[in-house]
Amino acid sequence: MSLFSRSLSQCLLSLAVFVSTPEMLVAAEEVALPRTMAWSAYNLGTTGYNQAVAIGKVLKDKHGVNLRVIPGKNDISRLLPLKKGRVQFTATGVATYFAQEGMFQFAHRNWGPLPIRITMLSNGLSNQSLAVAADTGVKEFSQLRGKRIAWVRGAPALNVSTEAMLACGGLTWQDVVRVEYPGYAAMWNGVVANQIDAAYATTVSGPTRKLEASPRGIFWPPLPHEDKACWRRLKKVAPYFVPHIAVRGAAISEESPHEGGTYPYPILISLADQKDDLVYSLAKAIHLGYDDYKDADPGAIGWAMHLQQFDWVVPFHSAAIQYYKEVGVWKPAHSVHNDRLVQRQKVLGDAWQTLQSLDVESDEKFATLWLQLREKKLTDAGFDPVW
DSSP states (O other), X not given: OOHHHHHHHHHHHHHHHHHSOTTTOOOSSOOOOOSEEEEEESOTTSHHHHHHHHHHHHHHHHHOOEEEEEEOSSHHHHHHHHHTTSOSEEEEOTHHHHHHHTOGGXXXXXXXXXXXXXXXXXXXXXXXXXXXXXXXOOOSGGGGTTOEEEEETTOHHHHHHHHHHHHHTTOXXXXXXXXXXXXXXXXXXXXXXXXXXXXXXXXXXXXXXXXXXXTTOEEOOOOOTTOHHHHHHHHHHOTTXXXXXXXXXXXXXXXXXXXXXXXXXXXXXXXXXXXXXXHHHHHHHHHHTHHHHTTSSTTGGGGSGGGOOTTSSSOBOHHHHHHHHHTTOOOHHHHHHHHHHHHHHHHHHXXXXXXXXXXXXXXXHHHHHHHHHHHHHHHHTTOOOOO
């Protein structure tokens, strides 16, 4: 291609960016995706699974891609296929952050911190929060003292987030009655059956509707955005939350919004070494196909380009960044933030390699040493270890 031709092409692309919104822009190149692709996602019937299937239909109809969505019952079963290379992408939740950090179930010697990269994420019109049964009379998180609160075995994404809500109210697990459940569905059945008083969910989750329709009713205590002390305590436990006003959910609407917090869900991730062409093309296909899947699930609206959160706690893939730059939504400040997150992952990865070089027989001792080394290395590098 001549210099003149390249310059003309660049000018035309710049003009397209100038006159088009991110949702309207259509680049000249074709989307190049493989004939088959595999993602892991949340379990059947969840909003995360439904959104993955809806996007899969668009990929099939528009680009001839056969997308296999593999449901996983928990974070390990969703991320293990990605770690093993059995799927190219995972549509997951806040476990993305836990896996990056090598914390909780990922502190085991068989896991460790993963070099995760985001391709695209969904920020819908809902919130993530701790709901209470309305018949308790609880109106703010500080009033949960002495109440029965759900704790789900093997589900730190639920439990840490619940702990963050309690922290907003100045409470800890020691201030409430912790009731253990084997899973998410059992927990919500427990609220309806008056076994517990509060449980964690996204505001559009199906089980929250059951509580809303039950004699107990549902109420979402607020996370007042002007309450700096609440948010300071909350983010010390769970830095992945951001303030947000929800207009969708059980007992929530545009006329009755919820002032609270949220984090992206689902988050479409790969590992850092995923092929650039694949990541680039998938980001482009999901963006350009938005109108065809946005109404397939109440949360699917969150994939809109203007709702992407480029300054979250996990870095974006370099090839996705390339696409976002081309459509004019990625700013220099985003690159500074992203580079810092990549550096954090490098510190974590180096610390993990150091620990693996030691002869530690006991899994329990290995996990303990990892937590100590992780905290030291992050602190020495100027990062907040959080936990």
